Amino acid sequence: xxxxxxxxxxxxxxxxxxxxxxxxxxxxxxxxxxxxxxxxxxxxxxxxxxxxxxxxxxxxxxxxxxxxxxxxxxxxxxxxxxxxxxxxxxxxxxxxxxxxxxxxxxxxxxxxxxxxxxxxxxxxxxxxxxxxxxxxxxxxxxxxxxxxxxxxxxxxxxxxxxxxxxxxxxxxxxxxxxxxxxxxxxxxxxxxxxxxxxxxxxxxxxxxxxxxxxxxxxxxxxxxxxxxxxxxxxxxxxxxxxxxxxxxxxxxxxx
Amino acid sequence: xxxxxxxxxxxxxxxxxxxxxxxxxxxxxxxxxxxxxxxxxxxxxxxxxxxxxxxxxxxxxxxxxxxxxxxxxxxxxxxxxxxxxxxxxxxxxxxxxxxxxxxxxxxxxxxxxxxxxxxxxxxxxxxxxxxxxxxxxxxxxxxxxxxxxxxxxxxxxxxxxxxxxxxxxxxxxxxxxxxxxxxxxxxxxxxxxxxxxxxxxxxxxxxxxxxx
Numbered sequence: 001x002x003x004x005x006x007x008x009x010x011x012x013x014x015x016x017x018x019x020x021x022x023x024x025x026x027x028x029x030x031x032x033x034x035x036x037x038x039x040x041x042x043x044x045x046x047x048x049x050x051x052x053x054x055x056x057x058x059x060x061x062x063x064x065x066x067x068x069x070x071x072x073x074x075x076x077x078x079x080x081x082x083x084x085x086x087x088x089x090x091x092x093x094x095x096x097x098x099x100x101x102x103x104x105x106x107x108x109x110x111x112x113x114x115x116x117x118x119x120x121x122x123x124x125x126x127x128x129x130x131x132x133x134x135x136x137x138x139x140x141x142x143x144x145x146x147x148x149x150x151x152x153x154x155x156x157x158x159x160x161x162x163x164x165x166x167x168x169x170x171x172x173x174x175x176x177x178x179x180x181x182x183x184x185x186x187x188x189x190x191x192x193x194x195x196x197x198x199x200x201x202x203x204x205x206x207x208x209x210x211x212x213x214x215x216x217x218x219x220x221x222x223x224x225x226x227x228x229x230x231x232x233x234x235x236x237x238x239x240x241x242x243x244x245x246x247x248x249x250x251x252x253x254x255x
Numbered sequence: 256x257x258x259x260x261x262x263x264x265x266x267x268x269x270x271x272x273x274x275x276x277x278x279x280x281x282x283x284x285x286x287x288x289x290x291x292x293x294x295x296x297x298x299x300x301x302x303x304x305x306x307x308x309x310x311x312x313x314x315x316x317x318x319x320x321x322x323x324x325x326x327x328x329x330x331x332x333x334x335x336x337x338x339x340x341x342x343x344x345x346x347x348x349x350x351x352x353x354x355x356x357x358x359x360x361x362x363x364x365x366x367x368x369x370x371x372x373x374x375x376x377x378x379x380x381x382x383x384x385x386x387x388x389x390x391x392x393x394x395x396x397x398x399x400x401x402x403x404x405x406x407x408x409x410x411x412x413x414x415x416x417x418x419x420x421x422x423x424x425x426x427x428x429x430x431x432x433x434x435x436x437x438x439x440x441x442x443x444x445x446x447x448x449x450x451x452x453x454x455x456x457x458x459x460x461x462x463x464x465x466x467x
Contacts, residue, residue, distance in 0.1 A: 052370055089376045099371035102466050103389050112385065113375035147467040165375060 001064065003028050003090075003169050003200045004049065008070070009058035011041075011048055018044045019055070020224040026169065029198040033211035033232070036221035037247055042204045045221070046173050049202070050091045051084060062087040063168060089117070092162030096174040098154040100146040106133065106157050107142040110164045117165070125164075132160040136190050152183030156190050169200040176207060208251055212236050220244045262428050262437060269424030270444050276410045276420065277448075280345040284399075287353025292383065294358045305354070312351035318412050320344045325416045341413050349406060356398045360391040393463045400456035407448045421445070 004026040011019040018041045026032060034042045047053045049060060051067065055076045059069045067087050068078045078084060100109050110129035114120040120128070133139045136156040138149075146154055155175055162170060172191065176184040188210050195201060195214045205211060211218050211232060218235040220228045220243075228241045239245045294305040312320065325340035335343075364387050372382040411422035419427075425441035428434075 050374055052374065085376060088374065091374070093371075093374040095367060095371065097365075097367050099365075099367035101368065101371070101386055103393070113377060116381050116385065117376040145466045161375070 001028060002026060002061070003030075003063055004202075005059070005061045006045075006049060007059040009045065009048060009060070010056045011044060011053060012056055018224055019048065021058075022221075022224070022226055024049075024219070024226070026200060026202060028168075028200055030217060031195045031199075031201045031215045032203065032217045032219060033215035034202065034204045034219045034221060035206070035208065035211060035247075036227075040221040041224040042221045043173050046171050046202060046204050050088050050093055050171060051078075052093075054078070062090055089165060090168040092165060092167035092170040094155070094158050094162055094170065094172045094175050096177050098146070098151070098158045098178070100154055100158055100161070102146050105143050105145055106138065106149070109146070109157060110161050113161070114164050128164055129160070132163050133157075135163075135193075136160045137186070150183060151179045152186045155179065155187045159187075159190055159194075163194075169202065170194065172201065172203040172205070174204050174206065176205070206251070208236060208248070220247065222247070258432075258434070258436060259440065262432075262440070265424055265428065266421065266437065266440055266444065269419055269421040272418065272420040273407075273410045273422075273444075273448075276341055276345060276413060277406060279342050280349055280406055280410075281403075283346045283349035283353055286346065286350040288357050288388070290350055290354035291357030291361060294354055295361060309351045309355055312348050313355065317344065317348050317409060318415055320348055321412060321415055337416055337418055340416060341418060345406075345409070349402065352402055353399065356395050356402070357391060360395040361387060363394060364390055396456060396460055396463070400452070403452050403456070404449050407452060408445060 002025050004024070006022065006024045009019050009022045009024075010017075020041075022041070022045055024032075024045070034045065036042045044053060048055050055068060057070055057074045057076050059076075060067045065083070065087055066079055067084055068076050071077050079087075101112070104112060107126065107129050110132060111122070111125040114125045114128065115122060130139065130142060133142055136159060138153060138156055138160070141149060141153065141157075146157070149157065159170075159175075175191070176187050179187065184207065188207060191201070191203070191210070192214050203210070203215070213232075215232050217229060218232045219226055220235055220239070220241070222243050228235055228239060228244045235244065236248065239248060290305060290308070293301055294309070296302045296305075321340065321344045324335070324343045325337060328335060328340070368386055368390070369382060372386045377385065410420055413420055414423040414426070417423075421441050421444055425437035428437040
């Protein structure tokens, strides 16, 4: 069964066509890496999947239920706000800039959504939060505030915060792009652990190494379209499309 | 010195009136929060209405607004208590300024905070009250402190509708007794009040200094 299906997604910002008919199906336990040059639409695609952006045309289902579907004339029509809210709860999101709540302690960052949204008791929320912090290696930072943490630590807290809602699928929007190079490793390690636990993941990333090692499927996007997809070795080691080849040679050359 | 002591009770009564206007006008703080949020409403007529409100109440002298609420309404046959007129004028005027401060404070919060709350499933109300406003309060504290200090001094304007607050008492005494001493005493009273306000805001700022 598909955790997520996106079919023929179109999205424009004004005159600028960002997504020009993108389809994506994600099976349970799959780890998908989306790579591509800046402006290729990969982040926008991810943001459309959990309605941080609304799409113009296309269909998105989460665990088989429609979040948005196309009318006969092609226009995208969203489900009721109530249904969307319920469906979005199945998706965790990790941002490039962490977006932790600065006025809340690390522990509170993890507890707030379970308590406010799922009406979990404070005790239970705290227990879950501490377990998750332990899992991302930050148990000793529970009472610190985000500004006291390094970027890598903040991103690990952000991952734990998303996990606290017990999502079916985790979306990562360039999770290491805002980090100093020496801090990316700790974040990627946490993500690799998640993958080993068969968490379903969609990762928009520039980390080719991570994509090669962890992803079941690599998708290369350019100019609002999926140019090529396949296993990591197919796409990264033996790309068929000329655009994929030139992108990879640029990226790999820069290392 | 004896003169000072002799007029102190009267000055003190004036000060009580000043304090009362000051205290009641603090209601404009919560009102300002609500109006600031309304100004950012996606419901265009509301946002537009708020813009007009701010334009009118921030764009005319408080003194004129006082005259309007008292004499203006009286002229069209609506009689309200002098105190009521004062509260109307002050609360609505200060709420306009504060709404602008809160609006800009809300807009200064990074969009990522809304998005993070949104993907975690927080409702708009929860996002506002739990995530956005606590951060806004910290940011707008200095300009709010400014407004509150202005308010301490603006209370003197109500002399125009013959309410005997501190400065009017001083003026009356000065004229009758042919001396400037009452003005000096009034100044001391104002300085004491603003000093307390200043200390209070410093204290709150320190309390909110636990995060950046």
